[in-house]
Every structure is written in structure tokens, then in C-alpha cells.
Amino acid sequence: MSHEKPYTRAELESRPDTFPDRGPLCLGCNTRIPEFAELTESEATRIRELIAEDEKAFAMSELESATGCSTRFAKIWVIHSGIPDLVGDTAPCPYCGGDLITAKAQQCQHCYMDWHDPKRPYNLRTKKPNKSEEPTPNPPFD
Incomplete structure (x- = not known):
């Protein structure tokens, strides 16, 4: 709170x-x-x-x-979801690791993946489902 x-x-x-x-x-x-x-x-x-x-x-x-x-x-x-969207508060894309616009974003401006429906992610450029690509785990911090 x-x-x-x-x-x-x-x-x-x-x-x-x-x-x-x-x-x-x-x-x-x-x-x-x-x-x-x-x-x-x-x-x-x-x-x-x-x-x-x-x-x-x-x-x-x-x-x-x-x-x-x-x-x-x-x-x-x-x-x-009861949580403000903080500008400048980002998270990595689960597909390419690039910075998302916000921490709650569900599409990436770098690799063009969209996961608003997590069971059916697709690429915004190709408009095709991306069944083969699984989100990559975030790399460990050094």
C-alpha cells in the first residue's frame, strides 16, 4: 500500500x-x-x-x-491489477531479453512478440503464432 x-x-x-x-x-x-x-x-x-x-x-x-x-x-x-504502471520501470522480454516499455507490457518493440494470450504468443510482424519459440530464461546477473 x-x-x-x-x-x-x-x-x-x-x-x-x-x-x-x-x-x-x-x-x-x-x-x-x-x-x-x-x-x-x-x-x-x-x-x-x-x-x-x-x-x-x-x-x-x-x-x-x-x-x-x-x-x-x-x-x-x-x-x-491494483498496481500503477511506472514509466521507466521495465522488465526484460521473455523472448529476446530486450527492455520492455513497462514492466507490465505484453509485447516487445524489439522482437515484435505479443503474449497477451500466453497460450498463443505470436509475432506482430508476421502475424503468425510462434509455437517453436519458448521464452528464454533471464540470464543470471554477474
Whole structure:
């Protein structure tokens, strides 16, 4: 959690349907990611699993039930998986090792691989599935 006070259920239930005014700032879209006082780690994990399974509407519904938040807050949280996209915070491409634009990126600007569907990665240049290429393990740090 950030250093800001998370939203409580009572606060959310009496709040008008506006954008969050506190929470970590996503530098990618300039939106605050709401944090919830009543959201347990096990609930957050379950909701992130639903997001990973591309069950975003169900994840939003679960988040609304668990916290009392609005659909707007739930959508913002689910889009970001509760974590802001930090510009400059990158990760290596699992296919070529090049730096991704963000740590949450699912396509690479170097080798043109796209793995939004991890079971069916494909090359954006050729538009063909890449069945033979498996992600390479990250090289060890020296």
C-alpha cells in the first residue's frame, strides 16, 4: 500500500461516483489507483487470478462486493491489477531479453512478440503464432 489512507467501505458507500483522488499514481495514464482498507491479501490475489484468466468483469464484481467500491473504482483497479504502471520501470522480454516499455507490457518493440494470450504468443510482424519459440530464461546477473 502507499502512504496514503486507503478507502474504507463506509467512505466508498457515501462517496459520489468520481475518480479516485488518492492512491498510487499510474504514470502511464495519470490515474490514481484506489486502495481499499477492507480488501484482504487473499481477496486481492483471487481477483488478480481472475484478471489473469481474462475474467475482468467477474473480477470487477468481486472487487465491488469485497470493498463496496463503485464500478468506476473497480474498473480502474482491475485495469491496473491494483498496481500503477511506472514509466521507466521495465522488465526484460521473455523472448529476446530486450527492455520492455513497462514492466507490465505484453509485447516487445524489439522482437515484435505479443503474449497477451500466453497460450498463443505470436509475432506482430508476421502475424503468425510462434509455437517453436519458448521464452528464454533471464540470464543470471554477474
